[in-house]
Amino acid sequence: MSTLVAALIYCRVSTEEQADVESLKALGRKAKKPERAGMSLPTQLQEGRRYVSFQPDWVIAGEYQDILSGSRSDRPGYQDLLAEAKRLRALGRRVVIVVAALDRLGRDIHERVRVWRELDPLGVEFHSCRDGGVVSEFTFNILASVAREEVRRLGERVTASRRHVRDGGWKVPGHAALGYTWRPSTGEEQRQGAPASVLVVDELAAPYVREAFERAAGGESIRSVCRWIAGLPDDVRDGRRMGFRAVQVMLAAPVYVARPEGGDDDVLARPVSRWEPLVRDETWRAVRERVQSHKRVPRQASGRYLLTGALRCGCGARMCGARTVGGRRRVGTGERTIWPVYRCEAHLSALDGGRAACASDYSAAILEHIVSERVEPLLAVASGDEALRAALRRVWKELERQHAPDPGVRSRIGQLERAAERARERLRRAGLLLVDGTLSKEDYQALRQRVERDLAGAEAEIERLRAEGPAAPTLPDLDTVLTMLGGWACAWRSAQVVEQREVISALVERVVPRKVSRGQYAVEITWTPLGKALQGVRQP
Numbered sequence: 001m002s003t004l005v006a007a008l009i010y011c012r013v014s015t016e017e018q019a020d021v022e023s024l025k026a027l028g029r030k031a032k033k034p035e036r037a038g039m040s041l042p043t044q045l046q047e048g049r050r051y052v053s054f055q056p057d058w059v060i061a062g063e064y065q066d067i068l069s070g071s072r073s074d075r076p077g078y079q080d081l082l083a084e085a086k087r088l089r090a091l092g093r094r095v096v097i098v099v100a101a102l103d104r105l106g107r108d109i110h111e112r113v114r115v116w117r118e119l120d121p122l123g124v125e126f127h128s129c130r131d132g133g134v135v136s137e138f139t140f141n142i143l144a145s146v147a148r149e150e151v152r153r154l155g156e157r158v159t160a161s162r163r164h165v166r167d168g169g170w171k172v173p174g175h176a177a178l179g180y181t182w183r184p185s186t187g188e189e190q191r192q193g194a195p196a197s198v199l200v201v202d203e204l205a206a207p208y209v210r211e212a213f214e215r216a217a218g219g220e221s222i223r224s225v226c227r228w229i230a231g232l233p234d235d236v237r238d239g240r241r242m243g244f245r246a247v248q249v250m251l252a253a254p255v256y257v258a259r260p261e262g263g264d265d266d267v268l269a270r271p272v273s274r275w276e277p278l279v280r281d282e283t284w285r286a287v288r289e290r291v292q293s294h295k296r297v298p299r300q301a302s303g304r305y306l307l308t309g310a311l312r313c314g315c316g317a318r319m320c321g322a323r324t325v326g327g328r329r330r331v332g333t334g335e336r337t338i339w340p341v342y343r344c345e346a347h348l349s350a351l352d353g354g355r356a357a358c359a360s361d362y363s364a365a366i367l368e369h370i371v372s373e374r375v376e377p378l379l380a381v382a383s384g385d386e387a388l389r390a391a392l393r394r395v396w397k398e399l400e401r402q403h404a405p406d407p408g409v410r411s412r413i414g415q416l417e418r419a420a421e422r423a424r425e426r427l428r429r430a431g432l433l434l435v436d437g438t439l440s441k442e443d444y445q446a447l448r449q450r451v452e453r454d455l456a457g458a459e460a461e462i463e464r465l466r467a468e469g470p471a472a473p474t475l476p477d478l479d480t481v482l483t484m485l486g487g488w489a490c491a492w493r494s495a496q497v498v499e500q501r502e503v504i505s506a507l508v509e510r511v512v513p514r515k516v517s518r519g520q521y522a523v524e525i526t527w528t529p530l531g532k533a534l535q536g537v538r539q540p
Contacts, residue, residue, distance in 0.1 A: 168193035
């Protein structure tokens with residue numbers, strides 16, 4: 001059995017920007033910006049090797065690295081380190097674990113305690129180059145607590161810094177979205193609150209991003225756009241794979257209309273930021289509306305049924321297109337007639353004693369005829385003369401006035417939200433000052449009561465304004481509507497089900513039929529906001 005001590009060196013950094021190119025290659029990663037790569041991993045490794053070299057009878061038995069947050073216990077290098085330490089001890093070898101500093105081992109106090117209790121009984125020692133060598137259990141636990149507190153404070157500082165950048169209208173540095181890149185900020189920009197790098201347009205990729213949005217707004221499916229992006233040159237995609245989920249995220253990203261990530265639920269109602277938008281607001285909204293319409297009226301594989309996705313049974317379940325056999329046999333063939341129907345899907349998920357919970361079906365021809373008669377008058381306004389359109393504009397302006405949100409209310413809500421966040425930040429800072437002894441307990445209590453009172457008032461006012469605010473969405477411009485209606489009217493006259501379904505998805509939210517008698521149905525239609533607005537327009 002060897003008398004040499006097996007030293008296992010462990011190094012860790014949190015981000016790739018802190019790792020050098022060679023370390024990234026060793027871990028199978030590619031440095032996106034090698035010029036920003038630091039030397040933290042090589043420095044830690046060099047310290048560990050130097051420490052081991054000064055110890056008699058010590059040999060380096062392994063070197064392990066991770067580029068992950070210390071709060072994670074599933075780091076591959078870290079887990080390999082622990083496994084190797086236990087394996088060598090099972091073979092009877094003396095084992096020490098060497099790190100440049102104990103916080104490199106990890107910042108989760110519970111994981112640190114667990115590892116100590118697991119390895120200390122085996123005789124494995126921990127050595128920290130910057131903390132005086134061999135570490136006792138007391139020092140180990142104290143430094144673990146310090147590391148955890150540093151994580152908390154670092155998180156608060158990072159959060160405050162990010163908030164400051166966002167409030168100034170700048171993009172928080174990170175992975176740039178396709179079509180954008182980073183450049184160093186100027187002195188003037190930094191005086192305006194900009195971070196070290198600011199977001200600018202990537203002239204190579206930007207035209208392709210704009211085309212992707214135009215394709216999606218024009219009717220192409222996300223999968224079709226995804227296939228188109230996959231065929232672009234690698235330098236345009238910046239080496240990104242851009243799968244289906246990545247394209248979904250891209251088409252919903254506020255960055256392309258120069259809006260911040262957080263804020264109002266209506267992205268376009270958020271304040272415009274300082275970087276250049278790649279996509280017009282109208283195009284971005286059109287893409288989102290198409291995606292939302294497919295959630296209401298999903299695409300169908302066959303393309304034969306007009307109302308699939310929008311149709312609901314009286315029991316609440318969806319209804320889908322199907323074919324049923326009925327009627328007399330055809331003379332000379334013995335075959336029965338095939339009738340298209342819409343059938344309740346409740347039997348697919350709800351069974352009661354082996355029987356379908358609902359077996360309703362409706363004639364597809366009759367239902368589609370009823371819905372078509374209700375939809376066609378909404379499309380007729382597209383073919384009106386100038387006098388009719390002038391009258392429609394007057395009616396539409398009144399509808400817009402009724403539906404438009406009050407900008408003063410929205411601005412007031414934004415002011416109150418920022419005031420509430422500042423109040424929470426004051427509480428956090430006061431707590432730290434109390435811990436440090438800078439603030440007395442009495443002063444802290446007085447401040448806390450005052451801030452909590454202000455915070456409660458702001459939150460109550462926000463809730464009241466939101467409850468009283470208009471719920472109806474903003475209507476599109478009438479000229480845009482008339483243009484869309486003209487295209488929809490042509491699509492409707494084409495008698496192509498796929499094109500007619502696009503019209504249905506824009507105007508109809510839900511269709512619920514009810515049987516009155518044999519072959520007679522009553523149909524309840526729930527319209528989309530645009531459909532409701534057109535319902536309110538009456539020809540003069």
